[in-house]
Amino acid sequence: MRRLWLIFAQTVTVAVAFLFVLQTLKPEWLPTRPVAPVTLQQAPATTTDDEPKTSGSYRDAARTALPAVVHIYTTQQVKTKRHPLLDDPVFRHFFGDRPEGQPQQNLGLGSGVLVSNDGYILTNFHVVEAAKDIQVSLNDGHTYKAKVIGSDPESDLAVLQIKADKLPAITFGQMETLRVGDVVLAIGNPFGVGQTVTMGIVSALGRSHLGINTFENFIQTDAAINPGNSGGALVDVNGNLVGINTAIYSRTGGSLGIGFAIPVSSAKNIMEQIIQHGSVTRGWIGVEAQEITPELAESFGLPNNDGTLIAGVVRGSPADAAGVRPGDVLLSVSGKPVTDPQVMLDLIASLKPEERAALRLRRDKSVLEVQVKIGKRPAMRVEEE
Numbered sequence: 001m002r003r004l005w006l007i008f009a010q011t012v013t014v015a016v017a018f019l020f021v022l023q024t025l026k027p028e029w030l031p032t033r034p035v036a037p038v039t040l041q042q043a044p045a046t047t048t049d050d051e052p053k054t055s056g057s058y059r060d061a062a063r064t065a066l067p068a069v070v071h072i073y074t075t076q077q078v079k080t081k082r083h084p085l086l087d088d089p090v091f092r093h094f095f096g097d098r099p100e101g102q103p104q105q106n107l108g109l110g111s112g113v114l115v116s117n118d119g120y121i122l123t124n125f126h127v128v129e130a131a132k133d134i135q136v137s138l139n140d141g142h143t144y145k146a147k148v149i150g151s152d153p154e155s156d157l158a159v160l161q162i163k164a165d166k167l168p169a170i171t172f173g174q175m176e177t178l179r180v181g182d183v184v185l186a187i188g189n190p191f192g193v194g195q196t197v198t199m200g201i202v203s204a205l206g207r208s209h210l211g212i213n214t215f216e217n218f219i220q221t222d223a224a225i226n227p228g229n230s231g232g233a234l235v236d237v238n239g240n241l242v243g244i245n246t247a248i249y250s251r252t253g254g255s256l257g258i259g260f261a262i263p264v265s266s267a268k269n270i271m272e273q274i275i276q277h278g279s280v281t282r283g284w285i286g287v288e289a290q291e292i293t294p295e296l297a298e299s300f301g302l303p304n305n306d307g308t309l310i311a312g313v314v315r316g317s318p319a320d321a322a323g324v325r326p327g328d329v330l331l332s333v334s335g336k337p338v339t340d341p342q343v344m345l346d347l348i349a350s351l352k353p354e355e356r357a358a359l360r361l362r363r364d365k366s367v368l369e370v371q372v373k374i375g376k377r378p379a380m381r382v383e384e385e
Contacts, residue, residue: 061185062197064239067114067139068170069232071189072123072146072160074108074131111188111232112136112160113241115271117169119144121160122271123231124246125151128158136162139195150274153380154214154282156246157267159274170233173240175265178219180204186223186245186259188232198224200257207260208342212247214380215346218260219243225259234261243267283351284377285359286317287324289341300327307331307362308341322359322372329362349377 110127114120121136128134134146144162151158182202190196200223207218221234225248234243243261250256273280290296292305300309307329313320324330330338333347334357351357353376360369 058183058185058197058199058237061235061237061239062187065170065185065187065233065235065241066195066197067168069139069187069195070112070114070121071137071195072108072110072112072121072127072231073135073137074110074128075133076108076130109189109192109228110230111228111245113231113233113244114138114167114169115172115241117165117167119162119164119167120149120271120275121146121162122244122267123158123160124244125153125156125158127231128160129153134160136160138167150278152270152274152280155262155266155270155280156213157244157262157270157274159271170235170241171239172264172268173236173238173242175242175263178202178205178236178242178263183237184219184221184223184242185235185237186221186225186229186232186261187235188225188229188245190224190226190228192228196229200224200259203258205263209340210247210260212260215266215349216342217263217266217346218246219263221259221261222257223259224255224257225261226255229259279379281353282349282377283353283355283357283374284317285319285322285324285348285372285374286314287319287330288312288314289330289344291340292329300329302329302362307338308344310361318372318375319359322370324359324361324370324372325363327363330359331362331367332358332360334358348374 108127108131110123112121112123112127115122128148128151131148134148135143136146137143142164144164146160146162149159149161180202184200184202186198186200188196200221202219203222204220207220208216210216210218212218219234219242223234225245229245230247232245233241234245236242242264244264244267245259245261247260248255249258249260270280288311289308290311292302292307292309294305296309297305310324310326310328310330312326313324330344332338333344334351336347338344338347348357351374353374355374356371357374358369359372360367
């Protein structure tokens with residue numbers, strides 16, 4: 001019995017060793033066991049025109065707005081500074097006259113929005129500021145040379161035009177229906193990587209006192225806006241334009257979730273004035289205003305800090321002609337209350353030149369009303385490099 005067990009053990013050992021060698025050197029000689037197929041769930045194939053609705057997707061809004069958002073490339077001549085030694089007589093005696101340095105070209109990147117089928121484009125003023133050459137690239141790859149129709153530095157808007165027909169113009173949305181919490185998409189060309197769509201919500205409305213522009217009434221959003229997005233579109237879930245992406249709050253140069261867009265209502269009004277007249281007309285009375293702080297109210301003996309303090313009056317201005325004095329407190333313009341200098345600026349700018357408006361003032365211990373003939377706000381001077 002012992003002998004039979006030893007023979008069996010040796011036989012099993014030899015068989016296992018043989019199978020090991022065979023598995024290692026010639027595995028294809030061994031029979032293979034069929035593997036059961038893996039069952040997967042696959043969505044049915046659809047055509048481009050018959051795509052299924054996907055919950056939580058904004059593909060339709062993106063598809064609607066993308067063709068109307070363009071890339072803007074600008075070149076700017078930058079003069080090189082002449083070294084003082086080149087004008088030194090002794091230097092010129094030994095080394096002769098040296099030629100001027102060649103002007104350099106800077107390439108700027110930005111975005112814009114096609115607002116009409118005949119080639120009008122709305123963008124930011126700072127995108128095309130001091131540009132010598134402007135090229136606009138459409139979503140379909142076509143590139144056109146653009147000209148500036150007009151600009152408004154105080155709102156940071158500009159209107160361009162390219163010579164082309166039947167262009168995919170965007171649809172303007174309704175600012176009256178936009179609410180905090182609404183989903184919005186930001187479309188542009190961040191860092192020059194190409195057309196990009198980001199998603200967020202409306203974080204706030206009517207943001208001002210940011211020191212970005214003279215006239216501020218921003219939509220705040222957490223949709224990622226980066227350098228290159230300037231002038232691009234902020235659209236709602238239907239792909240309708242609700243704002244022009246303009247600025248970001250950032251400590252690094254990238255998006256930190258605080259971006260600002262000019263509302264479409266303001267942008268449309270400014271755009272129409274630029275197209276019709278080449279510039280924007282605003283009201284002006286010629287005063288310098290200062291916010292009334294509790295400390296300032298106490299020092300002036302004011303009952304409260306309502307209104308805005310008139311710190312200065314331009315000589316010969318409409319305010320000067322109406323009898324407004326430094327030290328007056330402006331309480332209202334045409335019956336609309338003034339709460340701070342920005343509100344005063346916006347109220348007066350909205351009035352038409354030659355129009356008459358009632359200014360309600362607090363002077364010393366009394367309240368009086370004066371009539372002022374609104375003037376035209378002087379154009380903002382843009383310094384050239």
